[in-house]
Amino acid sequence: MQAKQILLANRPKGLPQNSDFKTVTVTLPDLREGEVLIRPIVFSVDPYMRGRMSDRKSYIPPFEVGKPLEGGAVSEVLESKDSNFQTGDRVMVSGIRPYTPWSTASIFPGKDLRKVDNDITPSYYLGVLGMPGLTAYFGLMNIGKPKAGETVMVSGAAGAVGIVVGQIAKIKGCRVVGIAGGSEKIKMLTDTFNFDAAIDYKDNPDLSLAISTACPDGIDIYFDNVGGEISDAVFPHLNFFARVALCGQIALYNTTEIPVGPRVQPLMVTRSILMQGFIYSNYAAEFKEAMKQLTAWVRDGQIKYAETIEEGFDHLPQAFLGLFSGRNSGKMIVKV
Amino acid sequence: MQAKQILLANRPKGLPQNSDFKTVTVTLPDLREGEVLIRPIVFSVDPYMRGRMSDRKSYIPPFEVGKPLEGGAVSEVLESKDSNFQTGDRVMVSGIRPYTPWSTASIFPGKDLRKVDNDITPSYYLGVLGMPGLTAYFGLMNIGKPKAGETVMVSGAAGAVGIVVGQIAKIKGCRVVGIAGGSEKIKMLTDTFNFDAAIDYKDNPDLSLAISTACPDGIDIYFDNVGGEISDAVFPHLNFFARVALCGQIALYNTTEIPVGPRVQPLMVTRSILMQGFIYSNYAAEFKEAMKQLTAWVRDGQIKYAETIEEGFDHLPQAFLGLFSGRNSGKMIVKV
Structure with a gap:
């Protein structure tokens, strides 16, 4: 059994390049007792993967150079030597390292797999019912602690996490404002996802003014997916006792030096603001x-x-790089 | 009855100057039914008062130009037309605006005063049993949530709040490290106040290295009184799930532009760090x-x-300015 794999060729400096990825074909070993051969149907590409490309202390160990990259995926069982799984079952890698290699086929011990329902769109397990959905839920509920009538601001609002944050906040009775880039995304937020207002950062040279207008009572909860200059514009609008859930800092993931910006601590003291980084x-x-x-x-x-769906295993690197230019509306998915 | 008062003459730009204060003599009106005439014995000067000199939105309204400054004080009753108070009683202003004007005598309604014990050193009510002590207690216990065996770092460690933070953390079984300026303060922290280690930021050009040495297991709780470059050196040593209690940012109180520094959010995300500004x-x-x-x-x-005690009502402005050059060890007190 042969499989195509995409490896990390080099640790990128700044924005990853095509040359940081390498495609190879390998021969998989024979299946042993207790093992299962799986074929990924849909892959997830996510901003946090940029962090794993660097050799930094973080909550997940870095990718290894010369080894396949890996991410979330829903797979189909091709062959099983574990009685819990049958050919055709849909499965995901489970446990504390729930990652599937960027490979057209892989072998896992059955104990590291879990079945998922065949009647739910497979990619939903990579989005709203997966890591991004749980991230939205825990960041908003456990750090933001929304109360009816409060104003919730979401950056990266049209991304996989942001659209779920906004909808949960609406369910909780909040006024919800999103920041995203491009008129299509803005329209999607207010028309499809029920946001009270959405701000196009690409079309608002004075972002602070746009935020004032959209948040006449200030901001009580800021769910931050992007960081950088967008957060700099949001911060002065935070109310006394505001909560900031720090989910991601995609604007800074490709920086090669320690990024510098306005210090947040003085305002946090004078307004008793809480800010917390987290992972689901x-x-x-x-x-x-x-x-x-x-x-x-x-x-x-x-x-x-x-969802934004890219077709073809070979498009994994481009789909991943597309996250940094904001090419996706909602969850970015690669269909193999 | 005449009283000497010190007024805010101008809103300072940057570090306050002598010319921002003005001394005047006023005649107090006659005492009416229910009122009490008080004479301050000890005044507290505190870093937060710098914030009130500017016209900024904060947790306390700004001082008014042309009116006396005000702060914490323990006073003696000179004359009383409220049956709850007698000449010689020691009192403090109470309620939600617990401030005594910078005046050698003042009149208050009896209902805005509370008696304090005559057997406790009066200045303790301005320090360990007052605002600084409560600040230390709530910041450490409610935000830091110390667990035995954890490492607690305190900046501004030799100040009124810092020395109490360190001692509570020791009671809770933590390793306690303080940062302060000058060999006398460093000696006081380890010898008198039982800190496990103390770092002289004036004598350590590589502050980060000194922190590594003093905190071999990293930092679990950072109680920050100063902000600025000292915090920049502390931040990279924070552990996963560290808590940062933001108490003050004295290094930045006199800045005239929005201060800029390394962004803290990326590290807060990768290490699930919590940071919270607060007031007691x-x-x-x-x-x-x-x-x-x-x-x-x-x-x-x-x-x-x-305590560091300055003698004389006229020395209030100098004692206050001394806070910004670190002239005090422990609580800065002015004895009238």
Whole structure:
């Protein structure tokens, strides 16, 4: 059995280049007792993967140079020597390292796989019912702690996490304002996802003024997916006792020097502001409850979802790089 | 009855100058029914007062130009037309605006005063049993949440708040490291106040290296009184799930432009760090319990206290300005 794989060729400096990726063909070993051969159907590409390309201390170990990259995926079982799985089952890699290699086929011990429902669109397990959905849920509920009538600001609002944050905040009775880039995304936020207002940062040279107008009562919760200059514009509008859920800093992931910006601490002291970085796995003890709630909201239509789908295994690197130019609306998915 | 008063003459730009203060003599009106005439014995000068000299939105309204400055004080009753108070009683201004004007005598309604014990050094009510002590207690206990064995870093460690933070952290079983300026302060922290290590930022050109050495297991709680470059050196040493209690930013209070520095958000995301600005009055519901605990620790000698005392009402402005050059060890007090 042969498989095509995409490896990390070099650790990128700044924005990754095509030359940082390399495609190879390998021969997989024979399947042993207890093992399962899987074929990915859909891959997820996510901003956090940029961090794993560098050799930095973080919550997940870095990718290794010369080894396949990896990410979330839903796969189909091709062959099984574990009685819990049959050919045709849909599965995901589970456990504390729930990553599938960028390979057209892989072998895993059955104990590291879990089945997913065949009646739910497979890619939803990579989005609203996966890492991005859980990230939105825990960051908003456990750090933001929304109260009805409060104003919630979301940066990167049209991304996989942002659209879920906004819809949960609406369910909780908040005024929801999103920042995104491009008129299509802005239209999607207000028309499809029920945001009260959306600000196009590419079309508002005075972003601070646009924020004032959209948030007449200031901002109580800031769910930050991007960081950098957009956050600089948001910060002065935070209210006393505001909460900032730091989910991602995509604007800074490709910087090669320590980024510099206005210091946030003086305002945080004078207004008693809380800011907290997090990753969804901090809340592993609450996964079941959160998944149950998200699944119910998706089934009854209170949460809608959007995806940008790229076709073809070979397009994984381009789809990933597209995240940094904002090419996706909602979750970026690669269909193999 | 005549009283000498010190007024805010101008709103300072940057570090306040002598010309920003003005001394005048006024005649107080006659005492009416229910009123009390008080004479301050000891005044507190505190870094937060710099904020009130500017016309900025904060948790306390700014001082008014042409009116007396004000701060914490313990006073003696000179004359009373409120049956709850007698000449010779020691009192403090209470309520949500617990400030005494910079005046050698003042008139208050009796309902805005509270008696304090005559057997406790009056200045302690301005320090360990007052705003700085409560600030230390709530910031460390409610934001830092110390666990035995953790490492606690305190900046501005030799100040009124810092010395109390360190001693509470020791009571809670933590390793405690302080940063302060000057060999006398460093000696005081380790010898008098039981800190495990203290770093002289004036004598360590490579502050980061000194922090590594003093904190071999990294930092779990950072109680920040100063901000600026000292915090920049501390931040990279924060552990996963570290908590940062933002108490003050004295290094930045006199800046005239928005200060710029390394962005903290990327590290906060990768290490799931929490940072929270606060003021002691956020925890008003817990004052009684905290005062009871602090008083018990002071009475049984588990918390010691230090003061720098300036003599004379006219020295109030200089004592206040001395805070910004670090002239005080422990609480800065002016004895009238």
